[in-house]
Amino acid sequence: MPRLDDVARAAGVSKATASRALSGASGVAASTRERVQRTADELGFRVSGAARRLATGMTRTIGVLTPSVNRWYFGSVLHGIAHAADAHDHDVLLYDLGAFGRGGHEKFERFMTRGEVDGLVTITWSLVGGDLTRLADLGIPVATVGEPTRHTRSFALDDDAAGEQAAEHLVRLGHTDLLHIAAEPEVQPFEASSSDRRERAFERVSARHGLRMRPALTVPTTLEGAHGVVREVIGRADRPTGIVAGTDEVAMAALLAAHQLGIRVPEELSVIGVDDVPAAAAFGLTTIRQDPAQHGEDVVAWIMAALDDPDDEPDRSHTAYSPVLIVRSSTAPPS
Amino acid sequence: MPRLDDVARAAGVSKATASRALSGASGVAASTRERVQRTADELGFRVSGAARRLATGMTRTIGVLTPSVNRWYFGSVLHGIAHAADAHDHDVLLYDLGAFGRGGHEKFERFMTRGEVDGLVTITWSLVGGDLTRLADLGIPVATVGEPTRHTRSFALDDDAAGEQAAEHLVRLGHTDLLHIAAEPEVQPFEASSSDRRERAFERVSARHGLRMRPALTVPTTLEGAHGVVREVIGRADRPTGIVAGTDEVAMAALLAAHQLGIRVPEELSVIGVDDVPAAAAFGLTTIRQDPAQHGEDVVAWIMAALDDPDDEPDRSHTAYSPVLIVRSSTAPPS
DNA sequence: GCTATGGTCGGAACCGGTTCCGATGATTGG
DNA sequence: CCAATCATCGGAACCGGTTCCGACCATAGC
The missing domain is CATH 3.40.50.2300 (Response regulator)
Structure with a gap:
């Protein structure tokens, strides 16, 4: 498994330049960048996520805390999140808390000590208020979907x-x-x-x-x-x-x-x-x-934006989605 | 955020010993271990997952490739996986491939170049044979749940x-x-x-x-x-x-x-x-x-076992679960 | 009393990237 | 023609752990 060093040597540049060339940073001549890129491809180079994490402090991962995964609402939100995260080249780490109280809270505590994510979305009902504020103090963008809450940014049906x-x-x-x-x-x-x-x-x-x-x-x-x-x-x-x-x-x-x-x-x-x-x-x-999947996509979009911003004031606003009536055949005037 | 160095200094030991003490490795006096542990708690020390990954090459994460997340079968398997992974102190990385062909394959490719996991479970229908063999060649334990396949270890209903x-x-x-x-x-x-x-x-x-x-x-x-x-x-x-x-x-x-x-x-x-x-x-x-959740738990158990073993021969056996008939009121003798 | 043994511990070399800072050469303006 | 500016690149110091290897000390065995 070739390392950045190998690519740099093969391309005749330093590790520093190779890193810049491959990560798309500025300050690299177009010709150099292209050459590095090519030799990286030839060697089959793939950056080590672990090393990158250590160096940058970014995980390129967003966490999802959910009380369940096989119910329509949660599954749909999760689907939207997964889709959007992938589009932004981020991974999604799933924390299926299960029923709160029945081991759910221990899992939450484990998450707090272990979880290393750049952003976090909690799907409603997975947490109580106190836990939510602990999350909000984590120093990363945190959002809730499913219910409005003043503890974090939130997205939910009206x-x-x-x-x-x-x-x-x-x-x-x-x-x-x-x-x-x-x-x-x-x-x-x-x-x-x-x-x-x-x-x-x-x-x-x-x-x-x-x-x-x-x-x-x-x-x-x-x-x-x-x-x-x-x-x-x-x-x-x-x-x-x-x-x-x-x-x-x-x-x-x-x-x-x-x-x-x-x-x-x-x-x-x-x-x-x-x-x-x-x-x-x-x-x-x-x-x-x-449309819960849409909520999921939107929450990821917000997290990505928050990640880009230096994040001055924590945004704890709420987005309410307008419901739409679908008339089928289970309703009629009373007889 | 205190580092291992800080803990070591505070406890009056070297980084090496501190590391051993906290990770539960042998070769540390019980009294020392306890002292290090205590000062770590006092300082609120938490190991950096990124650093540990880099040093050990282990991610403590298992990946799940699934075509969907909000269908009963997939959701249940995922639930079982999440539960078992948590019990083993592992994270689960979710790859919701969606419908194959409609972007699903690109997501798969992205996974192949990015995914850093210790073990992998693919839920049936997410992949075609060729991709499965590529996964099996990844050098990590790979298992399929949902259908028997000769390409990997597999778990499924009979x-x-x-x-x-x-x-x-x-x-x-x-x-x-x-x-x-x-x-x-x-x-x-x-x-x-x-x-x-x-x-x-x-x-x-x-x-x-x-x-x-x-x-x-x-x-x-x-x-x-x-x-x-x-x-x-x-x-x-x-x-x-x-x-x-x-x-x-x-x-x-x-x-x-x-x-x-x-x-x-x-x-x-x-x-x-x-x-x-x-x-x-x-x-x-x-x-x-x-009981798909059971399949999920079993597949994780297998992965954990495979992770412990030096893994001589790749295990590609199949586990078939026996179905059980549940009689309710939708069946009766023909009239 | 002296050496072999085993249990503890430290030093230091990794793991594989990113990024600050300074050097270099080319270009531009006066 | 000379100095200032800018783009490009290299060196080296991190990021924060793990682990090999050797040093040290105490006890055990003779």
């Missing part, structure tokens, strides 16, 4: 708007008796969670239009977890005419339950979700779309 | 057994007219793919029991992609009494389609899948279970 749009859609169709089913995050979020915000937006719409008030219902986030509860609820005699679900998973659970109970959708029951997961189309689910 | 079990289950229930719907991988696999193997296993069972022969059907892997095709097929007059789906996603697409067409399951149509994704329970889907 949950208020999403909740309002979902409810308003059903109201416009003529519904007056709606039930909101929130998806409960596995870990207690440190600030108002997405589902809290969506739920409160729903309540605002309810109040505004004088809808029937029903007690709040919260179910597990996953389709399978939500299914049993939702089924029990919509099986009751006084079920609402429409359901506003906090997420598509919950909405699909409702669709499934309705089917199993013989309740026709949308004739007897309207259902709307939030997310627009891929399966939503097959379910004919009306929903509020968001 | 697809033959899975296909047979699925078909046999329906045969035992009395079905004689079955349709197999294979899930087509997005990229052409280099060897017989999982779905090929499952399909052939199905055909063997068909032949063995003299079932009605139906033309093979292949649909996209995703629920949403499969949905339209499946719906069209089971909407025909001469539909079979049972469907053996290559994956749960396809099976769920069938369930959805059946519901939309007013076909009762399992009375008029039995459906069985493979995977046992979380949503399968809510769907009441009978299926053949596999």
